Amino acid sequence: MTHHIVIVGGGAGGIELATRLGRSLGKRGQARITLVDANLTHIWKPLLHEVAAGSLNSSEDELNYVAQAKWNHFKFQPGRMCGLDRARKTIQLEAKHDAAGVELVPAREIAYDTLVLAVGSKTNDFGTLGAAEHCLFLDSRDQAERFHNLLLDQYLCAHAHPQQEGAGQINVAIVGAGATGVELAAELHHAALLMAAYGLDGIRPENLNLTLIEAGPRVVPALPERISRPVHSTLEKLGIKVLVGSPVQEVSAEGLRTANGNFIPASLKVWAAGIRAPEFLRELDGLETNRINQLVVLPTLQSSRDEHIFVLGDCAACPMGDGKNVPPRAQAAHQQASLLAKSLARRLEGKPLLEYRYRDYGSLISLSSFSAVGNLMGNLTGDVMLEGRLARWFYVSLYRLHQMALYGTFRTLLLMLSDRLGRSTEPRLKLH
DSSP: OOOEEEEEOOSHHHHHHHHHHIIIIITTTSOEEEEEESSSEEOOGGGHHHHHHTSSOHHHHOEEHHHHHHHTTOEEEEOOEEEEETTTTEEEEOOEEOTTSOEEEOOEEEEOSEEEEOOOOEEOOTTOBTHHHHOBOOSSHHHHHHHHHHHHHHHHHHHHOTTSTTTTOEEEEEEOOSHHHHHHHHHHHHHHHHHHHTTOTTSOGGGEEEEEEOSSSSSSTTSOHHHHHHHHHHHHHTTOEEEOSOOEEEEOSSEEEETTSOEEEOSEEEEOOOEEOOGGGGGSTTOOBOTTSOEEBOTTSEETTEEEEEEOGGGEEOBOSSSOBOOOOHHHHHHHHHHHHHHHHHHHTTOOOOOOOOOOOEEEEEETBTEEEEEEEETTTEEEEEETHHHHHHHHHHHHHHHHHHHOHHHHHHHHHHHHHHTTTSOSSOOO
């Protein structure tokens, strides 16, 4: 029987791995590759803040798993994983229901010879009182689109009823000044300018009140302070209120209260601070997890308790050798997918597995069309700080590299050409 590799999770790492293995082992008939995901399409998670602001149309930039599987010699199975039987080497998938609760697909099992878990992460609200009830999160396309629809509803209401009390103001609070929070704040400011340009002038750009709240002493705390300073300065120049050293203590329908007693009124509240892996990982047939539900792995990316199970991306607690784990970044998932594509081929040949070593190539923070800030790290360049148009170009190129891994160079160039042509025939902001 042909060796069966099952990959659960079609995020950046999972879909890249399935594509690479399909093009090599699947195409040659050396293994069967199956990708499992609860959704039918993939969108690059670092772009969700653009979906939320409306500057990216998710239906145009999504990848269809069924088509990708057909083109790249792997199979796709829709479903949400809910259990694991290591002795029988099977995973369990939940039953699927329609909107009325009628069962469409019964619960089922999929057998594997090698299992790869790439189920990503979710936002961690740290149990903050009221956060789950009153905050929006940006963990998925659906959540990002929900935020965009709520924002657009307020604009359309103000446009239709300009004299209505309070219609000309929107207060938005974003908790967490990491990459997601900072990029969302800048993108929303840009969206406000575009809304006015398209004639939705019931709310003027200066009346979209954006507040970015960070518990730590500075914005983008994961990056060097020399990058944090220009980011903070640019945000304030855009009119975005930045509060640092202000952990949120409670969230209500009216706004947020910080530990130092400040109250920030907000009709729209986004929580973008911290991550945790999905809860179901804690109950996967004895696999070892850490305090944020990540599966503990060896340097080979094998689970610490089962050599037949590999883990990559945000859901993996992968040691770096300095007492810390690999940070949850898209570049880490890309590196791990590339390594596992080689390692799993070696495993079929009975060769030793490769060990993963994280390589930090720097980080870039997009400030919408206004600028970008970050650093690039490499053997030849060292640590080089970038800002402005050049940094923005490098930021956009990260997404193009992801597309090249999935589509190949020629099709990616066609997509770039299509995007360029579309700018002259489509609005720069999604208005529906």
